[in-house]
Amino acid sequence: MRDGFITVAAGTPKIRVADCRHNAEQIFTMIREADAQGVKILVMPELCLTGATCGDLFLQDTLLDGAEEGLRTILAATKHLDILAVLGMPFRAAGKLFNCAVAIQKGEILAMVPKTYLPNCGESQEQRWFSSCNSFDCPIRADVAFPCEGCEELYTSLAQTVIECSGLPGLNIGIEIGQDLWAIDPPSRRLAEAGANLILNLSASGETAGKAAYRRQLVVGQSGRLVCGYVYADAGEGESTTDLVFAGHNMIAENGSLLAENRFSTGLTIGEIDVQRLLYERRRLNIFPAQPSWQEDRCGYLSHSWATFTPSPTKLRRYISPTPFIPENAADRAERCEELLTIAALGLKKRLAHTNAKAAVVGLSGGLDSTLALLITALAMGMLGRPATDIIAVTMPCYGTTDRTKNNAVLLAERMGATLRTIPIGDTVRSHFRDIGHDMDTHDVTYENAQARERTQVLMDVANQAGGLVIGTGDLSELALGWCTYNGDHMSNYAVNAGIPKTLVRHLVDYVARDNLKKDQDLTHVLEDILDTPVSPELLPAVQGQVSQRTEDLVGPYELHDFFLYYVIRWGFSPRKVLRLAELAFGRRYDRAVILKWLKNFYRRFFAQQFKRSGLPDGPKVGSISFSPRGDWHMPSDAVARLWLEELEGI
Numbered sequence: 001m002r003d004g005f006i007t008v009a010a011g012t013p014k015i016r017v018a019d020c021r022h023n024a025e026q027i028f029t030m031i032r033e034a035d036a037q038g039v040k041i042l043v044m045p046e047l048c049l050t051g052a053t054c055g056d057l058f059l060q061d062t063l064l065d066g067a068e069e070g071l072r073t074i075l076a077a078t079k080h081l082d083i084l085a086v087l088g089m090p091f092r093a094a095g096k097l098f099n100c101a102v103a104i105q106k107g108e109i110l111a112m113v114p115k116t117y118l119p120n121c122g123e124s125q126e127q128r129w130f131s132s133c134n135s136f137d138c139p140i141r142a143d144v145a146f147p148c149e150g151c152e153e154l155y156t157s158l159a160q161t162v163i164e165c166s167g168l169p170g171l172n173i174g175i176e177i178g179q180d181l182w183a184i185d186p187p188s189r190r191l192a193e194a195g196a197n198l199i200l201n202l203s204a205s206g207e208t209a210g211k212a213a214y215r216r217q218l219v220v221g222q223s224g225r226l227v228c229g230y231v232y233a234d235a236g237e238g239e240s241t242t243d244l245v246f247a248g249h250n251m252i253a254e255n256g257s258l259l260a261e262n263r264f265s266t267g268l269t270i271g272e273i274d275v276q277r278l279l280y281e282r283r284r285l286n287i288f289p290a291q292p293s294w295q296e297d298r299c300g301y302l303s304h305s306w307a308t309f310t311p312s313p314t315k316l317r318r319y320i321s322p323t324p325f326i327p328e329n330a331a332d333r334a335e336r337c338e339e340l341l342t343i344a345a346l347g348l349k350k351r352l353a354h355t356n357a358k359a360a361v362v363g364l365s366g367g368l369d370s371t372l373a374l375l376i377t378a379l380a381m382g383m384l385g386r387p388a389t390d391i392i393a394v395t396m397p398c399y400g401t402t403d404r405t406k407n408n409a410v411l412l413a414e415r416m417g418a419t420l421r422t423i424p425i426g427d428t429v430r431s432h433f434r435d436i437g438h439d440m441d442t443h444d445v446t447y448e449n450a451q452a453r454e455r456t457q458v459l460m461d462v463a464n465q466a467g468g469l470v471i472g473t474g475d476l477s478e479l480a481l482g483w484c485t486y487n488g489d490h491m492s493n494y495a496v497n498a499g500i501p502k503t504l505v506r507h508l509v510d511y512v513a514r515d516n517l518k519k520d521q522d523l524t525h526v527l528e529d530i531l532d533t534p535v536s537p538e539l540l541p542a543v544q545g546q547v548s549q550r551t552e553d554l555v556g557p558y559e560l561h562d563f564f565l566y567y568v569i570r571w572g573f574s575p576r577k578v579l580r581l582a583e584l585a586f587g588r589r590y591d592r593a594v595i596l597k598w599l600k601n602f603y604r605r606f607f608a609q610q611f612k613r614s615g616l617p618d619g620p621k622v623g624s625i626s627f628s629p630r631g632d633w634h635m636p637s638d639a640v641a642r643l644w645l646e647e648l649e650g651i
Helices: 020-036 055-059 061-077 178-182 187-193 211-225 275-285 330-355 368-383 403-416 426-436 445-466 476-481 502-515 521-531 551-555 558-570 575-586 592-608 642-648
Strands: 005-012 041-043 084-093 096-105 108-114 144-146 154-156 160-166 172-177 198-203 229-234 250-254 257-262 267-274 295-297 300-308 360-363 391-395 419-422 469-472
Touching: 005 020, 005 229, 005 250, 005 275, 020 041, 020 061, 020 084, 020 267, 041 198, 041 229, 055 061, 061 084, 061 096, 084 108, 084 172, 084 198, 096 172, 096 300, 108 160, 108 172, 108 300, 160 187, 172 178, 172 187, 178 187, 178 198, 178 211, 187 198, 198 211, 211 229, 211 250, 211 257, 250 267, 257 267, 267 275, 330 368, 330 469, 330 502, 360 368, 360 445, 368 391, 368 403, 368 469, 368 502, 368 521, 391 403, 391 445, 403 419, 403 521, 426 445, 445 469, 476 502, 476 558, 476 592, 502 521, 502 558, 551 558, 558 575, 558 592, 575 592, 575 642, 592 642
Parallel strands: 005 041, 041 084, 160 300, 172 198, 198 229, 360 391, 360 469, 391 419
Antiparallel strands: 005 267, 084 096, 096 108, 144 154, 160 172, 229 250, 250 257, 295 300
């Protein structure tokens, strides 16, 4: 359970209808199997102790007695297990029969939760046999005795319950059953308001064509709506097929994402819920009411119980993508690229229209960032119905400029139809060095930044000449690391790339290249060569016509930094947790020492460079992270990284 992860499972045992003894054996065998695999929380289907398809047999005392006997057998068989298991059974109380979920741990009943919404249409006639949780009156809220052979007499309450968990602070469990999820006001909504961040659903949902997709949408959507983990266990093989087939459609979801899924099978579906992540997101959103985890209100009684887990390591089975900003499915990636380009272009379109700008000025280096800025600007001009000639693409060769990047910049401007201006800045920078008394052979930060600032001055002045706006080219990753010159490329009138991380910049340019393959092969070839060019600011003299300065040699691989950026900023993960996930994602590409080196570098640069982010120009938020001081990110420029770096010491 380290780093906030807890292993959960949805299990579908292979049952026999009305054979409670057999079903009890299958259930406790599954509980033992799950426990052996490190599962801490297991949920099984609705009414699995009897079968959900018993019909009028539910009214027979013989079946109900058998169910209670089966539960006693399960309690005795799992008395020494740490796992919290939830199973379904019919239960008699106060002259009524309830469809219940029973939460057990270490031979004790932690909660007994009746179903709230009972379907009564088509093949589902539950109101014929069961009473709803909503039918409770005050006396039913009292404890219901449940004698257990071989153990102390147990007492439990029939009520909606929040189960708090020791061993993993912050984990609170709520339970709903089958149709409850389909209701207009599911019990999980109220349970989440009371603090539950893991919802367990015991279901017996008959399978028909197309129903699985809808069921999946409900489960995934509810996990996102409530910012929770959601474990859904469905009835499967062994249920009666007289009128329906049950597919054992088991799912594990977390905050709008499907983590694991199985269908048309029995057995366990295992995954890990990141409780820390859920707690962080709820704090960030701040949309849940502050109230105790148990209460009595107009909606009825909500009880409270405890589960005790022995802390243990959690083996992570979930896949950790090395590119969290980029969908791995090709179709999803193309859709994301199209969406991001459109959002960024719409932002620029508004700014150009509002300011009545006669032109958009882009500093074009032949690198990835300026290429993307030009592509977005062209898209915005198209939205305005204006010609590409209203874009002024300015190349400003200097000491580090290579023929390759210069030629690509020229070719790109020509293929896009932009107005091209080439303005060498070498003489101007040399004059400036004489003015400030700087040695041309001293290739220090002054040498580099003077070029960047001169380029920005040129762009601003050209924009003034043309009555236009300077379009910023810096990306999200550069802003995070401070890899930009203060009052140089740090500044613009509108920063279209400011919300796009470097790894995604590459994919966006690649998307445009492939999209234009049939329309303009020459443009595609230029874009492909730009993609193949090493990332470099080109501020140091070239060596034999090749770039002498590779950005990733200085700040580290962008794929690592973007990974850090996502989990540190979007999710607020601790340094140790980020390191653990990075090792899982990049284990075959980078060893721990390399990851640790660049993670420390990330924290140092991120804290040291906040002053640049505090003065950022306007630019659109297009994804999950923005560093705009007017938007997502608020941080003092003199905050200290000590605590974060100390956590990584000695690892």
